[in-house]
Amino acid sequence: MAEQSADAVLERAAALCARRGVRLTAQRRRVLEILCASARPLGAYDILDAMREGPRGLAPPTVYRALDFLLEQGLVHKIESLHAFVGCHHPEHPHASQFLICDTCGTVTEIENEGITRSLGSAASASGFRPARPVVEVIGICSGCAKSDPDASPRTTGGRT
Amino acid sequence: MAEQSADAVLERAAALCARRGVRLTAQRRRVLEILCASARPLGAYDILDAMREGPRGLAPPTVYRALDFLLEQGLVHKIESLHAFVGCHHPEHPHASQFLICDTCGTVTEIENEGITRSLGSAASASGFRPARPVVEVIGICSGCAKSDPDASPRTTGGRT
DNA sequence: GGTGATGACGCTACAATATAACCTAATTGA
DNA sequence: TCAATTAGGTTATATTGTAGCGTCATCACC
The missing domain is CATH 3.30.1490.190 (Ferric-uptake regulator, C-terminal dimerisarion domain)
Incomplete structure (x- = not known):
């Protein structure tokens, strides 16, 4: 979602996780970053591809685990009818x-x-x-x-x- | 959905299709029958299994094609969050x-x-x-x-x- | 600083859901 | 009857999502 600076979203996500005592690890942060940078929902395998552009080759479970975490924390949403994911704009309140x-x-x-x-x-x-x-x-x-x-x-x- | 007689639903479906000039073929009718007989949503492969209990061995596209037709006619619904399908109770009105x-x-x-x-x-x-x-x-x-x-x-x- | 418990991740394999493509058979309409 | 259209059979494959296991990092505690 490009309507807010991705940086700002990331920063707020980090603060939220800190407050909740959960860990926004590098992988999780990367997935959130990729989702926030996209104007459209991304499939898990799209995210996987984006992450593979870096050095390492990753496997699906890595992405799905990060997504599970982000979903639980309300930092991303799943669009059921598209089998795809989007970053959330206002995760602060349920x-x-x-x-x-x-x-x-x-x-x-x-x-x-x-x-x-x-x-x-x-x-x-x-x-x-x-x-x-x-x-x-x-x-x-x-x-x-x-x-x-x-x-x-x-x-x-x-x-x- | 067992709350209405499956027969009644089938009959009304046939009438609807006749009125609309579309064909409720044997395969389509069978899929609708299976869905209506189930109290719970069924996945496409559940339906496939049920259809295989008869004589022939069928393949996924047969079921998906029948489902596409039934969805178009409003005779069944897809539950996106379950990847499953249910029969519709009142297909007469949109x-x-x-x-x-x-x-x-x-x-x-x-x-x-x-x-x-x-x-x-x-x-x-x-x-x-x-x-x-x-x-x-x-x-x-x-x-x-x-x-x-x-x-x-x-x-x-x-x-x- | 060790040390055990827990959580996160890499990796392989595989399950579940869905579609492409091509061909044959049935049905329709003229 | 014949051409056009629609439905269905079949094979193969794409797409989405998990199970299970081993390893490494992190944390709490001694």
Whole structure:
């Protein structure tokens, strides 16, 4: 996510980890760095490739372990419908993960919509369901792409899944 | 989904397809049947196994092709966070797909919450985003599991992804 | 400074999910 | 009936994610 300086995000992540008594090791930091430097979500193997550009050859478990850590700490999010990961902009406070995913240009926008959060909560409690991890991913076409191609239709099948 | 007679669902699916002029072939019907008979979401390879119990040996593309068709027709839904599929209860009218997924017993409940739909819509339009396919999957613990084990904590990592 | 416990990582192998590509068979519409 | 279209069979392979094990680093404590 390039909208904030990656440095700033990294710095805040380090502070957060220190405060929580967990270790932001070199590998974990590197993965976070790569994710923050990307404007779009990256697959685990994309990250792996990026890390291999350095000296050493790494294997998938290294990346997945770093991602597990970063997910637990709320420093990155997983986009389930893309099998991909993005850096989080505001890891300081817990929040639902809600995303707008452009099917044309691939950019992902994290939103924090109180209405969605509230509706989800009341829908869950109406059925006695105890929510732990909400996944909200709206796939569609972002305003930029809609403008440049007003007739664009999503690659995604149907509209009624 | 066993809450409605699978026969009834199948019958309505056939009628829908006829009305739409698309073909609910034997393979497609079989996949839908298997999904409707299951109380829980099934992976593509689970379906494949179930289909292999008959005479012939089938390959993955057969199942994935049938699933693509059923998804397009809104007869099944994909649960992104589980890489699995469920039959849809009310394919007649288009609807957002919203699910409560129990992390303990694995059951998936499809809900249709007007508030969620509305919030998603307004959040999207606020950013000029044209939504095509909303993915709403709340992972947590269902009321039944919460009752039988009040301290159950989700298998899912963290609460703050 | 040792030392044992724990956590992080390298590495190999493999499991699970999904698709490409090509060909044959069935169905449709004229 | 025949050409066009759609569905399905088959092989191979791509993509995503884990298990399991050994080694090294770090930390708490003596």
